[in-house]
Amino acid sequence: MNLHAARIHQHSPGFHMGTRFEGDRLRRFAAVRPHADRGAAALRADHPALQTGRTIFPSTVRTADDAGRIFVGGHNNPKLGARVQVGPWRGMPIYHLTLEERATCPRSCHEWATCYGNTMHLAKRWRVSRDLLTFMGDELLWLRGKHPHGFVIRLHTLGDFPSPRYVGWWSMALRLLPELHVFGYSAWPDGHPIQQMLERMNALFPQQSFIRFSRRQPSGQGFETTTIWRRAGAAKRVPEGMICPAQNGRTSCCATCGFCWHPALTQVPIVFMGHGRRSRGSGP
Ligand code: SF4
Ligand code: SF4
Structure with a gap:
């Protein structure tokens, strides 16, 4: 990883934040409240975004040439929170990356048509490229200097690991930067090279890497999540696993929960309740 000092300097600590939630926070939160109508949340099968494999908000996609910080602070995302409050990563600040x-x-992906990104018209999505990885490396080095006791990156607020090379890049970063901790989810199916590399990354960095796999039904293999499209009320658990506590009001955000990356909970599937658009449509 090369240090591009000029770009880091450009990211003054007053920060230009890529994804703005202020002012729209309540409306956005309401828009993504869990609900049970998968049909209403799904894009029509002939929507171009489904056919070509893209976001329904193409104007929000940015290249690495664009100015702005790539890793955004969790204080800008009410679902994440700013700093971990519990568990082994307590005290570490949270950042997130959106692809x-x-x-x-x-x-x-089981949620190809119902992707929660269908509601995120404000999110700034980064296009993956060689330049993006270079700039991300710069920022990780800068974050290491800023947070010598560790920091967390959520991979990814939107998107997945697009290639084996990209997974290899994150493995290298975890090896070079013991301060770096990552958590997130991947929909790559069992046996795919990307899924296998992510499993190896979790195994190689058991204190730093917690990437869970999104499955239609939990299989008992550990590191799992699933999405249900039915009402679960205030239940802590359903047959598939443990409901994300931030979705049923038992905690406020990931920073106050930490279940997804707690080493004692890797065998417990995390269950997300479906959320997204409430009316079916062709989209933007
Ligand atoms: S893997 Fe996640 S971000 Fe990608 S389409 Fe599926 S739900 Fe959306
Ligand atoms: S289970 Fe906890 S850590 Fe995981 S997504 Fe929900 S709030 Fe965040």
Whole structure:
């Protein structure tokens, strides 16, 4: 990873934040409240975004040439939170990275048509390129200097790991930067080279890497999530696993929960309740 000092300097600590939630926070939160109508949340099968594999908000996709920080602070995302409050990563600040949904994802994703990105018209999505990886490396080095006791990156607010090379880049970063911790989800199916590399990354960095696999039904293999499209009320658990506590009001955000990356919970599937658009349509 090369340090591009000029670009880091450009990212003054007053920060230009890529994804703005202020002012729209309540409306956005309401827009993504869990609900049970998968049909209403799905794009029509003939929607171009489904056919070509892209976001329905193409004007939000940015290249690495664009000015702005790539990793955005969790304080800008009410679902994440600013700093971990519990568990082994307590005290670490949270950042997140947003890629383009569908363009970086397997077409086998069970939520291809109902992707939660369909509601995120404000999110700034980064196009993956060699330059983006270079700039991300710069920022990780800068974050290491800023947070010598560790920091967390959520991979990814939108999107997935687009290639084996991209997974290899993150493995290298975890090896070079013990301060770096990552958590997130991938829809790549069992046995795919990307899924296998992610499993190896979790195994190689058991304190730093917690990438869970999104499956239609939990299989008992560990590191799993699934999405249900039915009402679960205030239940802590359903047959598929443990409901994400931030979705049923038992905690406020990932920073106050930490289940997804707690080493004692890797065998417990996390269950997300479907959320997204409430009325079917062809989209933008
Ligand atoms: S993998 Fe995630 S981001 Fe990609 S299409 Fe599926 S739900 Fe959306
Ligand atoms: S289970 Fe906890 S850590 Fe995982 S997504 Fe939900 S709030 Fe975040």
